[in-house]
Amino acid sequence: MPEHPLRLMIVDDHPVVRNGLRGMFDGLPDIVVVAEAADGHEALTQARSARPDVVLMDLRMPGLDGVGAIERLRAGHPEVRVIVLTTYDGDADVSRALAAGVAGYLLKDAPREELHAAVRMAAAGGRIFASKITSQLVERLGPAPKAAPTPRELEVLRLIARGAANKEVARALLISETTVKTHLKHVFAKLGVDNRAAAVVVAMERRLI
Template identity: 55%
Template sequence: MSEPIRLLIVDDHPVVRDGLRGMFAGDPEFEVLGEAADGAQAVTYAEALRPDVVLMDLRMPGVDGVSAIRRMAERGLPARVLVLTTYDTDSDVLPAVAAGATGYLLKDTPRAELLRAVRAAARGEAVLSPAVATKLLGQVRAPAREELSARELQVLELVARGGTNREAAAKLFISEATVKTHLIHIYAKLGVKDRAAAVAAAFARGLLR
């Protein structure tokens, strides 16, 4: 028999973690190595335990799921990350995929489908719930919007690095109000509603590296 798929479960709700552990514990094809209650623990455990697949919630106190995915990628950890969350908004989906998630499923996914998704993620295959796939296709197929100006790209690059409006204003020698105006224009041109989604959309379109 082949080695079992080794899992790390990440969710801030103990009941959810218990339910997921119970789901996989009864199947010899899987081995649950551990559980984490937030993104910081997830990175620490992923580094120590070296799981094949991380089941990652997104909205958690402290370090959120997207930040954890990004940190794991920066450290070169080989685990595939399969997002398992309640949320399927653009501001959740796009940043998670841009950060390096292999798959994105919702928590109402049936057990059999979740098990298949984990197997696929372990093989490195992309796994998306139908609602998420529709959103991503919508982004790809969206009609071309007005291009960002050079100044707007400068603002977006600083935002992508984690800079605040005040920091961006200081570096570009403009006012915070001007930065906010640029961000409003950026959101409109990219068809998004917040900073995280703007950065994700910009990466997806090759505007940022």
């Protein structure tokens, strides 16, 4: 158990959902709900004062929606890990969330234990996606390409999967940020994706990392 409990914020426009999610985390020694928000704008305000480690974020909300909130939250607080928790699993929703840099994408029928594990994994730098989402993404991308990522490209991707930024990857591998970006560009092309989170999902599904 960490020295200090993980700080969790819940963002959903339905009070009953927020109450239900809070109840799922009540009593855990290592996770504490520090804030709730009913829309994206409120989430940004609460994040500044509550300083959460992880955010459970709904997608469809009035005003500023989930993806918009994620983009602004990541820009202002890149250390915060965001997990989408929604009833929507369409390609457009998933693609927008992945492009925004989420640490996970779960559906609202996820059991309590899966939510607990997802928050802990996200806080530790990992990523977690509902099996249905992963299957859809891999199916949409089609069969594995003939050109596989090189060992160096996989080293970069493993660090990205742990939540490292380009600068941190460059420092760890003793290469430049430009080289990191080049490796990622090649990985995206080989895996048939267009963003970091999708690359991690596909690489994990294909047991590359």
